[in-house]
Amino acid sequence: MTNKYMYFVANWKMFGDLRTLNSLDKVIKFSKNNKKNKFKIVYCPPNTLIRPLSRRLKKTKIEVGAQNCHHSYDYGAHTGQVNSTMLKNVGAKYVILGHSENRQLGEKDNLINLKIKSSIKTGLKIILCIGETLKERRQNKTNQILKRQIEKGLKSIKNKSKIIIAYEPVWSIGKGVIPKEADLNKAISFIKSRFVKKYPKILYGGSVNANNLSVLKKIPNIDGFLIGGASQNPKKFIDIIKKTIN
Ligand code: PEP
Numbered sequence: 319m320t321n322k323y324m325y326f327v328a329n330w331k332m333f334g335d336l337r338t339l340n341s342l343d344k345v346i347k348f349s350k351n352n353k354k355n356k357f358k359i360v361y362c363p364p365n366t367l368i369r370p371l372s373r374r375l376k377k378t379k380i381e382v383g384a385q386n387c388h389h390s391y392d393y394g395a396h397t398g399q400v401n402s403t404m405l406k407n408v409g410a411k412y413v414i415l416g417h418s419e420n421r422q423l424g425e426k427d428n429l430i431n432l433k434i435k436s437s438i439k440t441g442l443k444i445i446l447c448i449g450e451t452l453k454e455r456r457q458n459k460t461n462q463i464l465k466r467q468i469e470k471g472l473k474s475i476k477n478k479s480k481i482i483i484a485y486e487p488v489w490s491i492g493k494g495v496i497p498k499e500a501d502l503n504k505a506i507s508f509i510k511s512r513f514v515k516k517y518p519k520i521l522y523g524g525s526v527n528a529n530n531l532s533v534l535k536k537i538p539n540i541d542g543f544l545i546g547g548a549s550q551n552p553k554k555f556i557d558i559i560k561k562t563i564n
Pocket of ligand 1: 491523
């Protein structure tokens with residue numbers, strides 16, 4: 319695993335304010351001290367912090383992303399919404415789309431597909447989250463769900479070079495549990511098979527921490543991690559990176 323180019327994407331969710339950014343100095347220092355290592359750190363803070371964070375990270379290799387966007391490429395009368403162009407304007411290079419916390423609010427595959435298309439047009443890289451719920455898993459529907467989310471999410475998108483898939487079993491997010499090694503291997507291999515050979519990267523997300531990396535590191539097809547809770551603590555985040563690359 320250490321020879322691969324690994325992604326560490328921090329999903330801050332609805333946490334953080336301007337003061338929180340001070341805590342990133344440790345991660346910036348770590349990144350600067352490890353310039354030769356093959357990994358990419360991407361911070362996805364709330365929209366309110368994208369601009370100040372990207373300024374702070376200007377002279378580093380760390381990049382910034384958003385956690386969602388509106389599906390319209392054009393500006394318009396959409397109260398409370400922000401589109402991919404606006405996110406790019408303030409410094410985002412990535413956008414997380416299809417996160418289960420947004421799917422649970424009613425976001426459907428066809429809407430996610432439109433968001434992906436407009437974000438590609440803007441020039442953002444997309445981290446498309448897919449994953450089954452506990453109920454679906456118990457009903458042995460995992461592959462069926464992953465297939466649907468990939469096929470509908472990426473419908474009529476020919477150039478997938480900007481797409482990163484994040485496999486995030488919904489039952490694992492924020493719960494402190496991860497899939498068994500064999501199950502994770504199966505799910506990741508299945509996703510890989512759906513993308514033929516041209517897919518760029520597959521990340522795993524769901525309760526990643528320094529203690530469960532010994533299991534996660536064994537999965538050969540994982541290209542990095544989408545990290546929620548642990549990414550808000552610079553020490554925990556750095557520990558995850560260190561344990562992965564060493
Ligand atoms: C997430 O919400 O994308 C996530 C991976 O969260 P956590 O690491 O807290 O399970």
